[in-house]
Amino acid sequence: MAKRVLIEICVESLALAVAAERGGAERIELCSDLSVGGVTPNTELMRSVRQSVSIPIHVLIRPRAGDFCYSAQEFERMRHEIGLAKEIGMDGIVAGVLTPSGEVDGERTRALVGLAHPLSVVFHRAFDQVPDMRSALEAVIETGAKRILTSGGVRDAMDHLDSLEQLVVDARERIVIMPGGGIRASHAAEIVASTKAAEIHTSLGALELGSTPDGAALFEERVRQFKHAVHS
DSSP states (O other): OOSOOEEEEEESSHHHHHHHHHHTOSEEEEOBOGGGTOBOOOHHHHHHHHHHOOSOEEEEOOSSSSOSOOOHHHHHHHHHHHHHHHHHTOSEEEEOOBOTTSSBOHHHHHHHHHHHTTSEEEEOGGGGGOSOHHHHHHHHHHHTOOEEEEOSSSSOGGGGHHHHHHHHHHHTTSSEEEEBSSOOHHHHHHHHHHHOOSEEEEOTTHHHHTTSTTHHHHHHHHHHHHHHHHHO
């Protein structure tokens, strides 16, 4: 393809972070517990990955699994974890807060963006839970976040190509729309061609490979194949 698409790989271990970089990933999203959709990794993991890879790392700031409407105590924990991420040398954070009615919590998200500065902020797939994506897009833009990670709906990205394409159009380059959710090498090029996205996100089965003896080598090859598929 003519346009170069940035590839972000989601991982939950040091071994897979290193494998992702070797395979050609251009950015990592670091988290723990992918089995529940991911939560904030511990400080030790953040430090070890930062010391071992040279590509940018965005760290997930999510205090627990479940919904994205947080208590005052949970929100304070998120603020603390952003401070740690900055201290350790992360390049960005991935976060998102919704109101009890499921809309973007602009006030709290804006506070996190301000606290994270100068790190860039990705509004994560909490976005896929909102009742109206067009109004949610504007709300996220107003917070100062730089990216939205979204499948375009509550299922995989391939199920919502029209929605993703419309989000890219509506964003008008004011914010990056980054498709993610069940994306594999077999359909990555189709998603990029359809949506005109400049970045793409995938975990490539990191959860299933993380506990296998040769998982890192297999993961590195998956990343390499994914990159070839996107750029062919």
